[in-house]
Amino acid sequence: MRYVSTRGGTEAVGFAETLLAGLAPDGGLYIPQSWPAFTRDEIAGFAGRPYAEVAAEVLARFVGDDIPRAVIDRLTAEAYATFAHPAVTPLKQLDSGLWLLELFHGPTLAFKDVAMQLLARLYDHVLATRGRTLTIVCATSGDTGGAAVEAFRGAAHARIVVLFPEGRISEVQRRFMTTTADANVACASVKGTFDDCQTIVKALFADEDFRSDVDLSGVNSINWARVVAQAVYYFTAAVALGAPDRRIGFAVPTGNFGDAFAGFVAMKLGLPIDRMVIATNSNDIVARAFETGRYAKGQVVATQSPAMDIQIASNFERLYYEAVGRDAAETRRAFESFNSAGAIDLPTQGFGQLAELFTGVAVSEAETAASIAAAYEATGEIIDPHTAVAVAAAKRVAASDAPLVVLATAHPAKFPEAVEAAIGRQPGLHPRADGLFERDERIDHLPANAGAVKAYVRAFVKA
Numbered sequence: 001m002r003y004v005s006t007r008g009g010t011e012a013v014g015f016a017e018t019l020l021a022g023l024a025p026d027g028g029l030y031i032p033q034s035w036p037a038f039t040r041d042e043i044a045g046f047a048g049r050p051y052a053e054v055a056a057e058v059l060a061r062f063v064g065d066d067i068p069r070a071v072i073d074r075l076t077a078e079a080y081a082t083f084a085h086p087a088v089t090p091l092k093q094l095d096s097g098l099w100l101l102e103l104f105h106g107p108t109l110a111f112k113d114v115a116m117q118l119l120a121r122l123y124d125h126v127l128a129t130r131g132r133t134l135t136i137v138c139a140t141s142g143d144t145g146g147a148a149v150e151a152f153r154g155a156a157h158a159r160i161v162v163l164f165p166e167g168r169i170s171e172v173q174r175r176f177m178t179t180t181a182d183a184n185v186a187c188a189s190v191k192g193t194f195d196d197c198q199t200i201v202k203a204l205f206a207d208e209d210f211r212s213d214v215d216l217s218g219v220n221s222i223n224w225a226r227v228v229a230q231a232v233y234y235f236t237a238a239v240a241l242g243a244p245d246r247r248i249g250f251a252v253p254t255g256n257f258g259d260a261f262a263g264f265v266a267m268k269l270g271l272p273i274d275r276m277v278i279a280t281n282s283n284d285i286v287a288r289a290f291e292t293g294r295y296a297k298g299q300v301v302a303t304q305s306p307a308m309d310i311q312i313a314s315n316f317e318r319l320y321y322e323a324v325g326r327d328a329a330e331t332r333r334a335f336e337s338f339n340s341a342g343a344i345d346l347p348t349q350g351f352g353q354l355a356e357l358f359t360g361v362a363v364s365e366a367e368t369a370a371s372i373a374a375a376y377e378a379t380g381e382i383i384d385p386h387t388a389v390a391v392a393a394a395k396r397v398a399a400s401d402a403p404l405v406v407l408a409t410a411h412p413a414k415f416p417e418a419v420e421a422a423i424g425r426q427p428g429l430h431p432r433a434d435g436l437f438e439r440d441e442r443i444d445h446l447p448a449n450a451g452a453v454k455a456y457v458r459a460f461v462k463a
């Protein structure tokens with residue numbers, strides 16, 4: 001299995017290279033040279049199997065010869081043993097035809113753990129084999145940072161620097177990142193938005209001297225291994241509800257389009273997906289793109305669902321590449337133009353076909369709160385504001401015979417303020433957040449400026 005860049009400017013590489021590199025050197029995103037596929041029988045055979053085994057089957061299709069199968073089996077088993085639910089990502093029915101896929105039973109109570117627990121183990125294996133140590137720099141809109149810190153703290157072959165937008169994440173999110181004592185972890189708040197943090201990380205990767213000086217690596221949602229890890233729960237959920245004999249729809253709370261693209265990958269692998277409802281909060285670049293055919297950056301506004309406060313959805317480039325028939329020159333043109341102009345028109349032909357699969361729905365702050373309240377009143381279930389955005393979107397789209405699965409991306413205990421505002425009571429602290437409020441925080445403060453961040457990372461690497 002080889003991987004090419006969506007911008008066509010790099011040699012094809014193996015899975016381990018994409019894992020350690022994150023972004024391709026030409027600024028594009030790695031994508032498989034051709035799509036593997038499961039047969040119908042293979043997909044049917046996933047039903048009833050432990051989550052970790054399905055994860056190993058899916059991962060093995062993408063790893064090629066880079067990691068032996070016995071190691072894949074061991075790492076997936078270890079990664080998913082950290083989850084507090086034996087089903088790892090259990091389904092719960094919310095309404096007739098509407099299901100919640102609970103992705104938040106990992107150590108930091110958000111779906112980012114599903115990929116990050118596996119990613120850290122893959123890193124450790126590959127780096128130990130190669131005798132290397134890397135510096136991971138990670139921009140977070142709130143949940144990736146905590147999941148990455150939890151997964152990589154104490155790692156023998158990696159140190160990690162997390163950048164988060166100052167004042168724009170919840171206290172629980174922040175404490176999952178900042179209360180770790182391990183010396184290989186550094187957290188800095190940046191005076192700016194998540195998009196600023198992400199742009200700084202891209203600038204760090206674009207600086208070749210810096211990249212090699214600190215052995216830079218990235219675990220943001222563009223990292224291919226994360227996308228693969230997230231494709232797994234589309235399979236387990238769909239087969240539990242009757243796939244491949246039945247088509248299943250999904251509603252995805254969307255920011256960087258990583259989780260949504262993972263659904264597209266599952267479909268490429270052969271899963272019969274009925275539709276993908278792309279739910280955004282008022283930062284609606286992706287929802288608008290599907291509805292209007294124009295992918296245009298807006299102003300980032302702070303919402304109750306901060307992990308989706310994003311106006312540049314990095315993984316969207318992978319979908320674009322597929323939509324234009326894998327034309328790398330066209331993808332490069334489009335995204336260089338987006339970088340300078342902040343907007344591009346989506347080619348009608350390719351995206352016209354995708355419009356049958358994807359529906360974009362933007363959900364307002366008032367609708368989000370009403371969605372939390374309605375779920376609570378109808379079922380007693382407390383949902384977090386990100387999940388609530390997707391539930392609201394799922395209820396807005398036209399009914400279909402196919403079951404619709406909402407990805408429940410965070411535990412409500414991570415967003416107590418928003419939940420209390422919606423239903424008048426706190427969700428209660430989760431046992432996994434025990435002690436979070438007693439431990440000391442370690443936070444550095446940085447301006448939204450790549451030069452300052454480079455100096456900070458260099459100093460951390462030297463220390």
Ligand SMILES: *Cc1c(COP(=O)(O)O)cnc(C)c1O
Nearest residue numbers: 143255256257258259307409410
């Ligand atoms: C990261 C995150 C999202 C958005 O996922 P993307 O893959 O960036 O689209 C949604 N909900 C929660 C709780 C998150 O942490």
